[in-house]
Amino acid sequence: MEDSTIVTDSPVGKHLDSIGETKPASYLMFNNKRIDLVAKITIGRESDNDVVVDNKLASRHHALIQKIKNVYFIKDVGSTNGTFLNGTKIPADKYVKLMPGDKITIGNMSLVIS
DSSP: OOOOOHHHHOHHHHHHHHHTSOOOOOEEEETTEEEEOOSEEEEESSTTSSEEOOOTTSOSSOEEEEEETTEEEEEEOSOSSOOEETTEEOOBTOOEEOOTTOEEEETTEEEEEO
């Protein structure tokens, strides 16, 4: 006997099943601007960063978002005041995996992974 469920037999079930699939992160929201995620994004107060955070609590070179095997990670690069992910301070110089919806806080500025 074949296993038959609403997911396999109905269009609505198939649609609901596809909603549960996680979509990979593809951009970063910062100051109501959409920034496409690329292989490497630098974040900090200095103008040579990809994302410039105009905040005295941000270090000149504060954090790095890097793509490793189709997954994005954030790393605090030795900032003075730390980098927070969803309200938790991440360890300096350790890569932490990012997921869609994650909120990165640097100083009083927030960036959201989407």
